[in-house]
Every structure is written in structure tokens, then in C-alpha cells.
Amino acid sequence: MNPCPDIFFIRSQKEFEKIALKVFRHQFDNNIVYQDFCTLLKKDKSNVKTITDIPFLPIQFFKSHEIVSSTNPIQKTFSSSGTTGSITSKHLVTDTTLYEQSFRNAFSQFYGNIEDYVILALLPSYLEREGSSLIYMVNDLIEGSNHPESGFYLNNYDELIQKLIKLDSSGKNVLLIGVTYALLDMVEKQSFQLKNTIVMETGGMKGKRKEIIREELHGILCKGFGVPSIHSEYGMTELLSQAYSLGKGIFECPPWMSILIRDTEDAMTYVEDGKTGGINVIDLANINSCSFIATQDLGKKYPNHSFEVLGRFDASDIRGCNLMVI
Known part of the structure; x- marks a missing residue:
């Protein structure tokens, strides 16, 4: 108990x-x-x-x-x-409902009703292995959004690019959550001018690219996606809660x-x-x-x-x- x-x-x-x-x-x-x-x-x-x-x-x-x-x-x-x-670190969880309560409540606090968003997840490094707490969370958010367009993308950038442009131009609220190097791959393939999309990076190059400082990274992503700020999530395997940044790398915690x-x-x-x-x-x-x-x-x-x-x-x-x- x-x-x-x-x-x-x-x-x-x-x-x-x-x-x-x-x-x-x-x-x-x-x-x-x-x-x-x-x-x-x-x-x-x-x-x-x-x-x-x-x-x-x-x-x-x-x-x-x-x-x-x-x-x-x-x-x-x-x-x-x-x-x-x-x-690797192992977090042994005896009650997954605590994790679900934590990330659902935190998302609601920072972003409002999950059903107001289409969730597009570009998390190849995480999808390619077992046991990712981030995949567990994002999968639950995708299901909670109740949008048929919500989903994961592995390396199918072209399909994701077309879907993102279509959804954003139709006026739907989109949350694009991606591992840092994959978001950089996207803006190298396509330049965007997004009006209704939040871009959230989960940090880390995962050995795919050279690490760069946050200001430079966010500058490249803001320009590439045509958005005023880049959001970030601060979480890890060993935690069941996340802090969020709505821009400029300044994070806030849930209560x-x-x-x-x-x-x-x-x-x-x-x-x-x-x-x-x-x-x-x-x-x-x-x-x-x-x-x-x-x-x-x-x-x-x-x-x-x-x-x-x-x-x-x-x-x-x-x-x-x-x-x-x-």
C-alpha cells in the first residue's frame, strides 16, 4: 500500500x-x-x-x-x-499506476487536456530497444490523445514530414516529441514554418552526432521548424516524474x-x-x-x-x- x-x-x-x-x-x-x-x-x-x-x-x-x-x-x-x-540502469517498478498518474498529471499541468493534441513521436533510439520508460509514457499519451493521426515514427522521415505539414496547416494542435539528433535530421531534410505545433526535444545525441550547447541547438531547431521556442522534457529511467521547459531551457517541476x-x-x-x-x-x-x-x-x-x-x-x-x- x-x-x-x-x-x-x-x-x-x-x-x-x-x-x-x-x-x-x-x-x-x-x-x-x-x-x-x-x-x-x-x-x-x-x-x-x-x-x-x-x-x-x-x-x-x-x-x-x-x-x-x-x-x-x-x-x-x-x-x-x-x-x-x-x-545499464534498472528501475524496478512495483506500481505502474504511480508512473501513469505522475506523467498524466504533469502533462495536464503544463499542456492541458491530452485530447487537444495530435502526438507525433520521433524516438528511434528508444523504439529500437526494450524497457524504455519514455516509450511507455509517450505510448500512453498517444493513446490518450484519441487521434488516429497520433503515432510513432522510426526512420520514416518523409512520411512524418508530410503528415506534420498537413496537420499543422489544417489548424490542429500538434506535439512533436523527438530525440535531439532525429529532430536535427528532420530540419536538414525540410524547412518548416509551423504555426500550430509544439516541438519538444528529449535531449541527447545518443552517439549519432557531436554534442552542441543548448543555445546553438535550439537556435537551429527554431529556425528549421519556424517556431519561436523549443520545449524540453527532463526525465530519466530512474525517475517516475518529469520536469518540462516551455522554452529557453528553463525547467519547472510538478508539485x-x-x-x-x-x-x-x-x-x-x-x-x-x-x-x-x-x-x-x-x-x-x-x-x-x-x-x-x-x-x-x-x-x-x-x-x-x-x-x-x-x-x-x-x-x-x-x-x-x-x-x-x-
Whole structure:
């Protein structure tokens, strides 16, 4: 049974912090890997009083351990993409309805009724493998849109280009969600002047192209699609919630998700708003795994709780994670 069924009804920061501490206590008691990690840091239920006291589990643990805070059977295993032979992250999910509630509620908060959109998904790297949480989410959104034109496209760019132009010119609201390199492939094939389409990139070149900075990437895509801004989704295999950017790379979280920016030299301290550091994510939808994740992303947070993602740690840059092997 979910010990915090009210996470999707959080109305204030105070309420968020109260539930986050409740979730910490639950996971300390029910997740042996997390409990061992906390114990190594000399943290337990007696000395964790605020969310900044909570230890954040390095995301790499999802590659080496089973991170579960529930005795219920595993309903779904999500896995990360990886190069051939590399170890991938595994997120063992005991309640897929929590994931569905999370992404449906978040989409509704940022974009309104799913039935108002035709969803076109250009996610070849994800479709070509098993266990993608992004494919699970987008497939549900496609079904929820109830539009016969909604669907996935693998490498059939010409068909997608024709459909996008036709739908946009007919005045239908379109959401084109694509992996970054595939969106770049599209605008190299065709120049657009879209009036009714949101273009959302999910990040990553997946080894297909050289990585470029966000400003340059969004500039190319804005010009190529003829749109004023590029939207972005910030999510990962190890999370059941997503943050969204409606432009300029500034992300906002749904009420049951929050981020803190840790010092790159000391993983247990935090930097001021506007300063760059490592991104720690609190995802209360992760009630049955671990809600407190130290990612390998670099970013900065602003006073209104929005944030930017600035890049990733180089393996040599990770400090304060020498407790990685339990």
C-alpha cells in the first residue's frame, strides 16, 4: 500500500517537505540499500529533520543494486540506453499506476487536456530497444490523445514530414516529441514554418552526432521548424516524474518533484540559487524505489524553483561519491 497516497495533491512547499520527510522515513525502513548508504553517512531517522539533511543516493546505484522500497512484486522493469557491453540502469517498478498518474498529471499541468493534441513521436533510439520508460509514457499519451493521426515514427522521415505539414496547416494542435539528433535530421531534410505545433526535444545525441550547447541547438531547431521556442522534457529511467521547459531551457517541476543543487566538491552541502552544481532530484512518485537521487547532471536553480540543466559530470569530476560501493 502506498504510504503517501496524497503526493499528487501537494499545494505548498511546506506540505512537500512534510511528505518528503515521511517518504524518507519509509524508505529508510524498507530499502536496505538506501538504509546502508544512509548509515555510512551517519544519517538516520533521528538526525534527518529537514530535506537538506536527507542523503541522496548516487544514480549509479541503479546500475549495481536493486533499489526497491516495497515487498510487492515487480510489475515493470525500465532500463536505460547504453553502449554495447555497458551496464545499464534498472528501475524496478512495483506500481505502474504511480508512473501513469505522475506523467498524466504533469502533462495536464503544463499542456492541458491530452485530447487537444495530435502526438507525433520521433524516438528511434528508444523504439529500437526494450524497457524504455519514455516509450511507455509517450505510448500512453498517444493513446490518450484519441487521434488516429497520433503515432510513432522510426526512420520514416518523409512520411512524418508530410503528415506534420498537413496537420499543422489544417489548424490542429500538434506535439512533436523527438530525440535531439532525429529532430536535427528532420530540419536538414525540410524547412518548416509551423504555426500550430509544439516541438519538444528529449535531449541527447545518443552517439549519432557531436554534442552542441543548448543555445546553438535550439537556435537551429527554431529556425528549421519556424517556431519561436523549443520545449524540453527532463526525465530519466530512474525517475517516475518529469520536469518540462516551455522554452529557453528553463525547467519547472510538478508539485511532487523538486531539485536541489549540491556542491560539486562536497555532496552533502548545497550551493546558493544561481550557482552551478550537481542536480539532486526529489521525486515523490518514486515512493517504491528511492525518491532522493543524486544525478550526474550539472545545473543551477533560481529563486522561483525553476532550473537549468547545463551538462553532465565527467567521471573524473564526481566528488563526494566515494561511498558508491556498499
